[in-house]
Amino acid sequence: MTQQASSILMPRDTRPREQVAVFSIGQYSFVISAASIQEIRSTDSLGGTVVELDRPVLRKVRHTVERDGRSYYVVSGYEHFHLPLCRPTTVLILRHAPVAVLVDRIEEMAEMRVLLSLPHSFRGEECIWYRGLTVLNRKVLPVANSQGFLTAEELQQLEMKNPPLLHTVAAPGKDRGRG
Secondary structure (H helix, E strand, O other): OHHHHHHOOOOOOOOOOEEEEEEEEOOEEEEEEHHHEEEEEEOOOOOOEEEEOOOOOEOOEEEEEEEOOEEEEEEEHHHHOOOOOOOOOEEEEEOOOOEEEEEOEEEEEEEEOOOEOOOOOOOOOHHHHEEEEEEEOOEEEEEEOHHHOOOHHHHHHHHHHOHHHOOOOOOOOOOOOOO
């Protein structure tokens, strides 16, 4: 009887899978698609040129960093998600936006198998911040939208108030399709 049971083929799990990074800000964990991350660096080893904005227009963006000839607006993760002040040690440099996000740490790289829609009770800016929810290691985690750290309107505000950055900051999605 055992042989017969083991010879029956179980259906393969055909759910889409996505490689993700689990990161923390304070005591809160979030997920972001690994494909949306260009580079993960320690704030101590970031390198490049960090410049304080002359006229910060958004509380969550006070600096830019230039890496490999490209400028990124540095978004404070705790300010973005309205979390208590922390001292970030890691920066996620995003691939398809001129954004570098300060976070506390990377917890792990994982495989996401389920992306659930946000509950209908989510009606504010969190609908821009998150792609949905997922379950990893028996915990429900929000999945960050890499395009939600700075909206097109916020990017326009930053660029209008800080014109010298216009020549080095690439438009969102300009390098889409590149590795």
